[in-house]
Amino acid sequence: MSDKVPFVDPKKNYQMMKAEIDAAYFDVMSKGDLIDRGHLKSFEANLAAFVGTRYAIGLNSGYDALHLSLRAAGIGPGDEVIVPAHTFVATTSAVVNVGATPVLVDVAKDYNIDVQKMEEAVTERTRALLPVHLSGHMADMVRIMEIADKYNLVVVEDACQSLGAKLNGKGAGSWGLTGCWSFYPFKILGGYGDGGAITTDDPDVALFARRMRYNGEDRETGEYHSHGFTCLLDNLQAAFLDVKLRHLPTWIVRRKEIARHYREALSDLTDLMLPHYDDPRYDDIFQNYTVRSKQGDDFSGYLKKNGVEVLTQFRKPYYKHKALNLDDRGFPETEALSREVCSLPMNVEIDDQQVAYVIQTVRSFYGK
Template identity: 55%
Template structure:
């Protein structure tokens, strides 16, 4: 159906940048710059500078960034990696594909890893912590890094949803041994297909990822160092992402403005939790604007009928997907979140008028239900 308020509007997004994007693509095609050309190298340089690290390695997905980051710090069979279950499955799949065991712990009220639960999960086999900066909010990295130093274990940041978010002035993806980003089309910085990047200050991690992405080959010498994978970020995608990266600071400011508009429109509704948490060092960029209510499913249907498109991340806990072979770790907060959260329209193109319509519909829904009903 055609929504009055779409979750995102990729057609409008393209139209707003058409001249710049078409020029970048045409430059690649007219010059035959298709694989590993200067556009990719320039994008990597600009991304590294934006994140505040020495190296960025362009990859074809956020999953490969996670996989290569873990491999780069030596995660392998017999190791354990502590992370969360309230995340996209790629976070856990990367651990498993290293031959390691994911140790899933619960999340805090802001949907990020509950740092107070980390130390209880550490064993002699713990090789790394893998916090997920969900919805554009950085996890409690001061506490996480302190724990990691104390136990001499590495930290890999899943920053797929947090490009541009900061903690105490440091960018997501710049604090651990490596940061992992996704350029899936609906991210704050999205391509016209899949894509990702690993960021790091460690030259060995960067070199390993650079080789692994190209079937294990060192492109400068032609020597093969590993049985690698085909995971290079396409050159044309890199050119498009370079265009978009120049606009990203303005888009992030707009997202925070949209989030504030939602806050004003939705404050004071009983039994509705908003994603405005104490910014104890965090500067959130609102990849998703996630509200929480026990009436989630009924609210979502009401909004659909009113022409407002929403998404749910994720409708059931990861371990309930039997094909993944995960044991139930007993995480009550994760289970409750899966039942209760809903993401509202949020993008660089979302207008205040669309926000006002959406908040008006939500207020109407709750007014019909009465003040004390969950």
């Protein structure tokens, strides 16, 4: 059956802002501005202002942001970096690819790294903490910054799923040495292909990332400062992202509204755990609306069969993939949630009727 409620709807999203996107396209193309031009600079300035940092540096992907952040911090062989056991694999691959050792730590009920276990995992070799703000809800950065201060550690924030989220009024991606962003098409701010960025207050980190994204070259002087990479955010993508960034505050309001509908209509279902934490310090943006159902695949399968497109990331935790050669020290919370997670449609393309259909389908699974 074709989905009555899509998980995301990029065609509709384009139609919703066609005039502005088309205008951005024609502006870039008619000027012939393809690499490192005004649209990129404009987007970077607007992104930095939105996040609350001095600098933003546009890159090819969220992975590049993580990778260059670790390099900027001088992390490499012999160093340990603490990462969550429940995240997208790129978080940990970035650590492995700079030659450092990822130390996996279990998550808490909010899907983010368990800060007590994080502190217990610190050793003499620990150089950095790499918390992930999953699904639009920030990790406990207050505690994480305290741990970092206590043991003199670098903090890199994987904020790829949390643009606009806040804790104590301070934005995700503005706490650590860097915030790492992904503009993968289905992110809350998604481009039309891969894209990413680093945000930082540190001028040296900003300069390092600017050079490294362009093969180590300083674009003003032509001098190569190191062996770098090719991972610059395209000027055209930046132009599109700049348009979408203007809409983001309104989109966040709509996402919160959908989350409220889900909460009001599903809270009585005792076999379903909803992603609301009732801590007024946190301002969540609902990149994903991930519930936990005790019925696991039966629940997600029923929704799919009835035309509700859902994601079940991740049934198999990344550290269980043998080829990645990671240390599985046993992560009970990650294992439990992996059997149960199911992300309901959460996007600005769906209307209230579709939200009501999702609710009705969930309730009918539970015989309500």
